[in-house]
Amino acid sequence: MLQHTITRTAAAIATLVFSASALAEEAIENPYGLSALWAQGDVVAKTTLLILVIMSMASWYVIFTKLAEQSRVLRFAKTAQDNFWNAGNVRQGADGLEADSPFRFIAEKGLEGASKHTGLLGSINFNDWVTVSIQRAMSNVQSRMQDGLAVLATVGSTAPFVGLFGTVWGIYNALVKIGMSGQASIDKVAGPVGESLIMTAIGLAVAVPAVLGYNWLVRRNKVAMEEVHAFGADLHAVLLGSAESGSAQK
Numbered sequence: 001m002l003q004h005t006i007t008r009t010a011a012a013i014a015t016l017v018f019s020a021s022a023l024a025e026e027a028i029e030n031p032y033g034l035s036a037l038w039a040q041g042d043v044v045a046k047t048t049l050l051i052l053v054i055m056s057m058a059s060w061y062v063i064f065t066k067l068a069e070q071s072r073v074l075r076f077a078k079t080a081q082d083n084f085w086n087a088g089n090v091r092q093g094a095d096g097l098e099a100d101s102p103f104r105f106i107a108e109k110g111l112e113g114a115s116k117h118t119g120l121l122g123s124i125n126f127n128d129w130v131t132v133s134i135q136r137a138m139s140n141v142q143s144r145m146q147d148g149l150a151v152l153a154t155v156g157s158t159a160p161f162v163g164l165f166g167t168v169w170g171i172y173n174a175l176v177k178i179g180m181s182g183q184a185s186i187d188k189v190a191g192p193v194g195e196s197l198i199m200t201a202i203g204l205a206v207a208v209p210a211v212l213g214y215n216w217l218v219r220r221n222k223v224a225m226e227e228v229h230a231f232g233a234d235l236h237a238v239l240l241g242s243a244e245s246g247s248a249q250k
Contacts, residue, residue, distance in 0.1 A: 048166040056206040059155045062148040063213040070220045076101040077227035102141040109137035110235050130239050134232045145221050156211035163203015170196025
């Protein structure tokens with residue numbers, strides 16, 4: 001009895017192993033998957049697939065790098081809020097900020113504008129000149145923070161159409177093969193058409209993260225720029241107050 005039970009158990013295990021091996025082999029040799037698409041595709045199909053891969057890599061690179069940059073700006077904002085306004089003057093406050101902080105850059109430009117109000121520039125109202133100097137610095141910071149967002153916008157708007165082009169091209173080749181073979185059975189149609197539709201799926205998979213990442217980063221940029229504009233407005237008031245105090249003392 002024990003020997004019979006062992007035999008049946010061994011047979012059942014062998015059957016399961018064979019079934020698992022058959023399923024694995026079938027999954028590996030899937031004639032309608034990405035491997036088949038790459039192996040059977042022509043130059044146009046492979047180029048389209050490579051373009052989608054490059055677009056996906058570029059969008060993810062921009063998303064991660066911009067997230068890191070925005071986090072640094074928000075951290076610099078907190079440092080400026082905690083340290084800058086407690087300094088004895090604007091020069092000391094700027095020196096107390098990080099060298100790569102955009103808030104230090106704005107403070108430096110504000111000080112530069114206030115100190116260079118001479119010569120032909122002296123004919124400009126001091127308030128207007130300092131305002132222009134700080135506004136230029138803030139515009140420069142905003143421009144740098146928007147770098148890379150155009151890549152996400154481009155990928156999000158064009159990736160579905162690139163994938164659709166790959167689908168149309170693949171269906172065209174499938175119809176040509178069907179016409180040349182004279183057979184339109186399901187096994188002849190499913191492979192080429194399925195491989196073509198994969199292009200559309202890949203295009204959507206590339207576009208959706210790019211669009212979501214773009215919207216998210218734009219929102220975070222808005223939050224960071226609110227901090228920058230608030231700092232610039234306060235700096236403008238401090239520089240005007242310092243100039244008026246100096247004039248009064250004179």
